[in-house]
Amino acid sequence: MSSSAPAPARANDFIRDIINSDLEADRHNKVITRFPPEPNGFLHIGHAKSICLNFGLALEYRDKLPDSGTRCHLRFDDTDPVKEDTLFEDGIQEDVRWLGFNWDGLYHASDYFDKMYDYAEHLIKTGKAYVCSLSDAEIKSHRGTVTAAGTNSPYRERSVDESLDLFKRMRNGEFSDGEHVLRAKIDMANANMKMRDPLLYRIRKTAHHMTGDTWCIYPMYDYAHPISDAIEGITHSICTLEFENNRELYDWVIDNLIDYAQFPSRPHQYEFARLNLNYTVMSKRRLLELVEGKHVSGWDDPRLPTIAGLRRRGYTPESIRAFCASVGVAKANSTVDMAQLEFCIRDDLNQKAPRVLAVLKPLRVVIENYPEADVEELDASYWPHDVPKEGSRKVPFCRELYIEQDDFMLDAPKDYYRLAPGKEVRLRYSYCITCTDVVKDATGNVTEIRCTYDPETMGKNPEGRKVKGTIHWVSARHAVDAEVRLYDRLLSEEAPPAGKDSEFINAINPSALTVLSGCKLERSLAEAKPGERFQFERQGYFIADVKDSRPAAPVFNRIVTLKDSWARAQKK
Ligand code: ATP
Numbered sequence: 001m002s003s004s005a006p007a008p009a010r011a012n013d014f015i016r017d018i019i020n021s022d023l024e025a026d027r028h029n030k031v032i033t034r035f036p037p038e039p040n041g042f043l044h045i046g047h048a049k050s051i052c053l054n055f056g057l058a059l060e061y062r063d064k065l066p067d068s069g070t071r072c073h074l075r076f077d078d079t080d081p082v083k084e085d086t087l088f089e090d091g092i093q094e095d096v097r098w099l100g101f102n103w104d105g106l107y108h109a110s111d112y113f114d115k116m117y118d119y120a121e122h123l124i125k126t127g128k129a130y131v132c133s134l135s136d137a138e139i140k141s142h143r144g145t146v147t148a149a150g151t152n153s154p155y156r157e158r159s160v161d162e163s164l165d166l167f168k169r170m171r172n173g174e175f176s177d178g179e180h181v182l183r184a185k186i187d188m189a190n191a192n193m194k195m196r197d198p199l200l201y202r203i204r205k206t207a208h209h210m211t212g213d214t215w216c217i218y219p220m221y222d223y224a225h226p227i228s229d230a231i232e233g234i235t236h237s238i239c240t241l242e243f244e245n246n247r248e249l250y251d252w253v254i255d256n257l258i259d260y261a262q263f264p265s266r267p268h269q270y271e272f273a274r275l276n277l278n279y280t281v282m283s284k285r286r287l288l289e290l291v292e293g294k295h296v297s298g299w300d301d302p303r304l305p306t307i308a309g310l311r312r313r314g315y316t317p318e319s320i321r322a323f324c325a326s327v328g329v330a331k332a333n334s335t336v337d338m339a340q341l342e343f344c345i346r347d348d349l350n351q352k353a354p355r356v357l358a359v360l361k362p363l364r365v366v367i368e369n370y371p372e373a374d375v376e377e378l379d380a381s382y383w384p385h386d387v388p389k390e391g392s393r394k395v396p397f398c399r400e401l402y403i404e405q406d407d408f409m410l411d412a413p414k415d416y417y418r419l420a421p422g423k424e425v426r427l428r429y430s431y432c433i434t435c436t437d438v439v440k441d442a443t444g445n446v447t448e449i450r451c452t453y454d455p456e457t458m459g460k461n462p463e464g465r466k467v468k469g470t471i472h473w474v475s476a477r478h479a480v481d482a483e484v485r486l487y488d489r490l491l492s493e494e495a496p497p498a499g500k501d502s503e504f505i506n507a508i509n510p511s512a513l514t515v516l517s518g519c520k521l522e523r524s525l526a527e528a529k530p531g532e533r534f535q536f537e538r539q540g541y542f543i544a545d546v547k548d549s550r551p552a553a554p555v556f557n558r559i560v561t562l563k564d565s566w567a568r569a570q571k572k
């Protein structure tokens, strides 16, 4: 396996402790993990945590155990043809690769449908499984509760021959969906409800994206997963905490397989805490609802926590890997603050994104004492002093400029260090200007500012005057018009409301997307390539949108603001 970048250094966690002790005790001489997504949606940042863990372990232990066969598989858990699709498989592969990982083998649970069927027949023959003909609702009502034992199915004592015959006929398509199921014969009074004769197979007369019409019965996750792990020789089968109760069933399936002794190793399941993030939603069901209900533009909408959305938003794979490393691997569920993810992208882009000038809400400035025909090409460094990189471009300066509307105030308080009537401010890389007059429209809005510049102030402070503020600007004549999409958190509440499922829709942050048109970018950005990232000075980090940006008509997405503006707004 290879990775485009080494995994960030991390402290040991309980999974690594388990692996280390397995290696020390010679229980294993290699580490084989898998990432097992169901191809029924796109991956989200929670999956990234699992990807970094599974692929990261294989990378780490391959370094320690060269030539041992240590590896990580990508396995599609494709046991439900109703919701699954090749389109999602393609998206998932793209996302895993983009995160910087490569699998040592692409597998499908459906690769093993034949074996799973054989094992099921074996379970029936050994009296460990039976065909049950109760309806879904009846099965549910027989299951009991956490405090009350369930009731045996009237079909539980069906003869082996009858069950075998029915199971074969289920496979041959003689029955319709829901008429029969195959169940493990375990214990309807088991304290663990997962062990109360769980379903192993159900009828689904639906074509499968990999196996077509070959099958009309499909194995359940709890049956398919341990078998797939065993066949692939997975040593450490890592999943999220919700599957803690399924572990007993996982072990039951493994222990009751006919040729368990022939498997390369006996896999064990370990559970870790899933990633939860505030101000967003993370379950595929809810993401699907947002996409299908057209609340967002698609799976790659930059408001979504999907990998595709984060990528389009402008997040880097390095920032997501660093975030996953910073979250760590623990056994207790918790919610991580979105600010932690935002910190990671700022931290990464600080070293990577050239600084440029862009005015998002333009206000025209005329410098009355600057000659109309003149243009000065000013040298502007792409990097601040604390980033050890070199490179600069020329920014043109002339008589008419744009500044940010927010950098001007008609009645400014004393400690306002930007532009106001009678006040002086420095223009980044350029002169100091003083506001001498304003032009207003019929309703009293300021539409233009009149200024004078001091030719002595280029690159140095004016004699005897302190100019505290520096603002950004672009030359009006050279500016490139652009659309800028300001993205913010998906939800305006920390946690989506519990209770009725779709209610989280009401918590969508109305300002999660603000589209600005007629923004004025510095000349050099006319050349920005889709996917290029910049820091717009004093504004934040932005990326030229990969889908919509064009050379002469750039479209930029705000990746993240420069400071944690959310925390400040909340405090107010
Ligand atoms: P969701 O619950 O978000 O709808 P899922 O669990 O159904 O997702 P799968 O495709 O089954 O999605 O997940 C593939 C792997 O990713 C599983 O091993 C699962 O445990 C892991 N995973 C899913 N969500 C998270 C999360 N939030 N944090 C960490 N791992 C996750």
Ligand code: MG
Binding pocket: 038
């Ligand atoms: Mg799942």
